[in-house]
Amino acid sequence: MSARITHRLAFATATAATAVLLTAVPAAAHVEVESENAQALAENVELTFTAESESATAGISQIQVVLPEGIAPSDVSYGQGPAGWKFSTTDDGYTVKGTALKVGGDAEYSVVVRQLPDAKELAFKTLQSYSDGEVDRWIELGGAEGDDHGDGNPAPTLKLKAAAPGATTVSPTPSAPESPAASPTQEAPREQESSTPQAAATEQDDDGGLSAGAWIGIAAAVLAGAAAVAFVVRRRGTAGA
Numbered sequence: 001m002s003a004r005i006t007h008r009l010a011f012a013t014a015t016a017a018t019a020v021l022l023t024a025v026p027a028a029a030h031v032e033v034e035s036e037n038a039q040a041l042a043e044n045v046e047l048t049f050t051a052e053s054e055s056a057t058a059g060i061s062q063i064q065v066v067l068p069e070g071i072a073p074s075d076v077s078y079g080q081g082p083a084g085w086k087f088s089t090t091d092d093g094y095t096v097k098g099t100a101l102k103v104g105g106d107a108e109y110s111v112v113v114r115q116l117p118d119a120k121e122l123a124f125k126t127l128q129s130y131s132d133g134e135v136d137r138w139i140e141l142g143g144a145e146g147d148d149h150g151d152g153n154p155a156p157t158l159k160l161k162a163a164a165p166g167a168t169t170v171s172p173t174p175s176a177p178e179s180p181a182a183s184p185t186q187e188a189p190r191e192q193e194s195s196t197p198q199a200a201a202t203e204q205d206d207d208g209g210l211s212a213g214a215w216i217g218i219a220a221a222v223l224a225g226a227a228a229v230a231f232v233v234r235r236r237g238t239a240g241a
Contacts (some may be wrong), residue, residue, distance in 0.1 A: 070117025
C-alpha cells in the first residue's frame, strides 16, 4: 500500500471520529435574559427571555419563573410571546404557557417590570417544561452565590448598571381605589316630593303642623257661624218691623 493511500485512510478515519464525537455531545441549551435598559432602579423595563429547546422528541409548552428579591409578581406584566400562550402570576413569580411549540423550537417571550431593584445582577430561576412532561431546571446560581450548585444548569442572569443619579424606589403598586365616602358636610339627598294632596297632608301632620283637611274644617266652621249670625240678625229685623 502506497504512502498516499495510507495518508488518505488516516485522514478519513480522523474525520469520521470527529463527526461521531461532535454528534455525541449534547447541545449547550440554556435560557437567556436581556434588556436594553438593564439599570438598577430603572422603571418600566422590558425583559426578553429566550429558552432554547433541549429535547429531540417534544416541544416546549411552559416556562415558570421565580422572581429575584426586589421584584413582586404584581409588578410584572406580560409583553409578548408565542401565539396563544397565556401569562399568569404565582406566589413567587409567574408562568407563561400554551400549546407546545414544534420540536426543537425555542421559546421567546418578554415581560415588563415596573421597576428593577437596586442590585448588581438579577437571577431568574426557570423551569422549562415540555409536552412529554420532561422539565429542564435552570436554577443554579454561579459565582460567589452558587454555593454547591455548580455550573451545569445556570439560571438566566441579568447584570445591571449602577442606578442613575437621583433615582429612587417607587411606591408599592397601588391597589384599586375605594369608593369615596360621603362628606360629613354633604347634605343628604331630599326625598321625592309627594304627588297627591293626601300625602302632602300626611307629611304636614308628621311635621307637627295642621293638615290641609284641618284648615278646611276650620274655614267651614267660620263660614257656618257667620251665616247663622246673619240669619239671626235678619229675623230680629223682620220681627221689629
